[in-house]
Amino acid sequence: MVLTPALVGITSTIPIEVLYAAKIKPVDLNNRFITAPFPQTFLDEAERDGLPRNTCSWVKGLYTTILQSGIKTVIGVVQGDCTHLHAMLEALLPDRADFVSFAFPYDKNRYLLRFEIEKMMEVFGVQWDAVKAAKKRLDFIRVLAHELDRRTWQSNVLSGRDNFNVLINCSDFKSDPDQFQAELESLLVTPKPPYPQSMLRLGLIGVPAIYSDLFEFVETMDARVVFNEIPRQFAMPNYSGDVLEQYLSYTYPYSIFGRIADIAEQTMVRRLDGYIHYVQSFCHHQIEDMTFRKHLHLPILTLEGDRPGPLDGRSRTRVEAFLEMLRSQQSKS
Numbered sequence: 458m459v460l461t462p463a464l465v466g467i468t469s470t471i472p473i474e475v476l477y478a479a480k481i482k483p484v485d486l487n488n489r490f491i492t493a494p495f496p497q498t499f500l501d502e503a504e505r506d507g508l509p510r511n512t513c514s515w516v517k518g519l520y521t522t523i524l525q526s527g528i529k530t531v532i533g534v535v536q537g538d539c540t541h542l543h544a545m546l547e548a549l550l551p552d553r554a555d556f557v558s559f560a561f562p563y564d565k566n567r568y569l570l571r572f573e574i575e576k577m578m579e580v581f582g583v584q585w586d587a588v589k590a591a592k593k594r595l596d597f598i599r600v601l602a603h604e605l606d607r608r609t610w611q612s613n614v615l616s617g618r619d620n621f622n623v624l625i626n627c628s629d630f631k632s633d634p635d636q637f638q639a640e641l642e643s644l645l646v647t648p649k650p651p652y653p654q655s656m657l658r659l660g661l662i663g664v665p666a667i668y669s670d671l672f673e674f675v676e677t678m679d680a681r682v683v684f685n686e687i688p689r690q691f692a693m694p695n696y697s698g699d700v701l702e703q704y705l706s707y708t709y710p711y712s713i714f715g716r717i718a719d720i721a722e723q724t725m726v727r728r729l730d731g732y733i734h735y736v737q738s739f740c741h742h743q744i745e746d747m748t749f750r751k752h753l754h755l756p757i758l759t760l761e762g763d764r765p766g767p768l769d770g771r772s773r774t775r776v777e778a779f780l781e782m783l784r785s786q787q788s789k790s
């Protein structure tokens with residue numbers, strides 16, 4: 458049976474070209490959760506329903522977002538994302554929501570990825586010509602997003618926050634590509650004074666941070682985020698190939714070593730001074746900190762967040778101390 462819902466929730470970046478080809482609006486549930494007026498209340502609601510207290514806040518937030526939005530169909534990434542989300546989606550079965558599974562093959566097998574995409578195409582009743590046309594439309598917007606990214610690190614005119622918002626929203630194009638395109642075009646023509654060259658240049662690596670003021674806080678300390686690792690991947694930096702190539706060079710769902718190679722390259726290009734590795738409480742990605750420390754060669758501050766909201770006092774002190782250390786290293790060299 459072909460599914461034709463008006464909206465489909467996504468918990469992670471997936472080949473949304475298929476959904477747009479089927480005239481279905483994807484809704485990135487992460488973005489909807491974190492931009493809600495009181496996201497903290499979503500966690501309480503999920504815990505009241507029975508989600509364990511020691512579950513990652515994103516999982517709890519997404520759970521309540523699905524229930525409050527009334528979205529009945531969600532694409533669940535069962536390989537290459539998060540087993541916690543997988544288990545949460547199964548808890549919604551069968552009557553609160555249903556999910557269509559999608560798996561990124563760990564070994565980047567082109568045939569397996571093609572199979573997964575075609576499975577999704579069959580579910581939503583679309584053919585390759587429509588998917589390719591959707592990609593062409595979305596690529597036009599990706600060009601604008603990457604130009605704004607370039608203006609962040611090369612022309613120094615975009616804040617870390619603006620950069621994050623532009624790139625992260627390429628996961629679903631805010632469910633309205635025309636409107637999103639207009640927003641990016643407006644950012645491109647709005648003149649902004651450049652940030653001073655003397656500011657420290659940071660890479661924010663790891664899953665998207667749950668803090669509401671991290672970018673703004675580092676800017677008060679004369680530092681800027683000029684590389685948002687995962688959001689940049691959501692905007693598909695290698696969109697110029699075909700659909701398969703694009704999703705095979707998307708680093709997030711595969712081995713960490715693809716991510717490390719990408720981070721190392723962008724470190725050189727963007728002339729980074731150090732990294733903040735954001736880790737989420739109760740998330741398996743925390744283990745990756747060891748691997749990053751082994752293979753990346755700039756100072757790393759590992760910053761752990763739990764619930765949505767501003768940075769707590771301890772985290773602020775740690776960020777301050779890290780930036781002071783980078784500054785003193787810089788003055789010695």
Ligand code: SF4
Pocket residue numbers: 513514515516538539540541542664737739740741742
């Ligand atoms: S932060 Fe980690 S545990 Fe939480 S949803 Fe993302 S991948 Fe899953």
